[in-house]
Amino acid sequence: MTAFIDDTLKKARSHSRAEQMELIAALQKMLMPENSRLVFPGVFETPNIAGGRPCLGATRIPVFRVVKFLLDGVSEAEILEIFSSLTMIDIGVAQRYYQGREQELEAAILEEE
Template structure:
């Protein structure tokens, strides 16, 4: 999870990848639209497969946290 960074002045404080201006939401949106990992990496060569996997792990963790709050 150290690949996901939060900086108040960058992209409105949204979670970004390694301090880049690419947000978790950006990558999730690309994946949801059907882009493959390879297509994302071709469009954003500064990203790595590990970055994409970190985005998915971050999203899964956030979903788990939200569910846990609702149950408790």
């Protein structure tokens, strides 16, 4: 199994960032509960997890929480310290997910405050 993972990672490095994101999303989907729904590459909604709000990957971290930190000027490095299970890729996913969904995520932020 380790050889398969190593080979897959080596091949993934030669692909575009978008293709890498698709691979990560596919792998995360395999790890997620059956009732999870992929709503964006790397973002899932699962009933009874984070109130059904979109979360990053196989975590229980809602996208809006990461976006709130970014909007508040918290650095990416600090966010990675706060959420140790996240990666820079997850932060990038949160930023791309936010684009075009500003009102939805900002409403979620206001509900939490």
